[in-house]
Amino acid sequence: MIISKPDYFLENTGSTLVVIAVGFFCGTVAAIPMGLALAKVSWLERALYPFVVFLQAMPHISLIPVLIIWLGFGLFPTSILVGLSVFFPVLVNAVTGVRSTNERLYFVTRTMGSNALQTFRFIEWPTMLPYLLSSFRIALAAATTVAVVSEFLAANSGLGYAALTGVRYRDTVQVIAVVLITAVVGVILNTLSQTVENGVMRKYRS
Structure with missing residues (x-):
């Protein structure tokens, strides 16, 4: 099936990869600064974290009808x-990473007169980075699954739409082909993420 319809599966795989890339980028860009804010401002964490947990606990697929009404397919x-x-996984790991920073390092930066940006660049970011890279692998696995499932209902292209x-x-052959392609995509994304993580951490350790 894949060999007999390569263009069809390549096109739909490309559509799914675009969804994963856009969603991953937007989720990460939103999660990292909020994680920093929650880690540093206790009252903000008390105010927002329950809402974040509630949003995570909500079945995201149940939002599809509302999103279709608002945004279309x-x-x-x-x-x-x-x-x-x-x-959520990126946010939690960002908070954990910042809070893992050794308090003595903050004392050193204050003694040297470092500003907030310098403290983040040289102290908090290197400490937070391993947590973020690990969360990216988890997030990519979730993103692949959610992308395909959401395409069942809210898209006119992609692997989920092809399965539907x-x-x-x-x-049956087409459905099985989609399952296999999705698995391969997941393995490739995980391998790429792990390769990037190893390369970045090797650079920081050196």
Whole structure:
């Protein structure tokens, strides 16, 4: 099936990868600064963290009807769902990473007259980075799953849509092909993430 319809599967795989990339980027960009804020401002954590947990506990797929009404079909609703799946693990690890910073290092930076930006660059960011890189691997796995599932209902392209088309026409081979492609995509993304993590950490250790 994959060999007989390569263009079809390549096109839909590309659509899913775009959804993963956009959702991962948006979720990460939102999670890191909020994680920094929650780690540093205790009252903000008390105010917002319960809401964040509630948002994570909510089945994200249940938001699809609302997102379809607001945004229609396609990239926007699916990437929002992927972004939500990425947001929580990155946020939690960002908070944990900042709070893992040795308090003595803060004393040193204050003694040397470092400002907040310098403290972040030289103290907090290197401490937080291993936690973020680990969270990216978890987030990418979740993003792949959520992207495909959301495409069942909220997209006109992608691997999820291809699987749904196979179900509609009782094409078992096509559905199995989508499952295999999704697994391969997940393995490739995990391998790339691990390679980047190893390379970055090797650079920081040196």
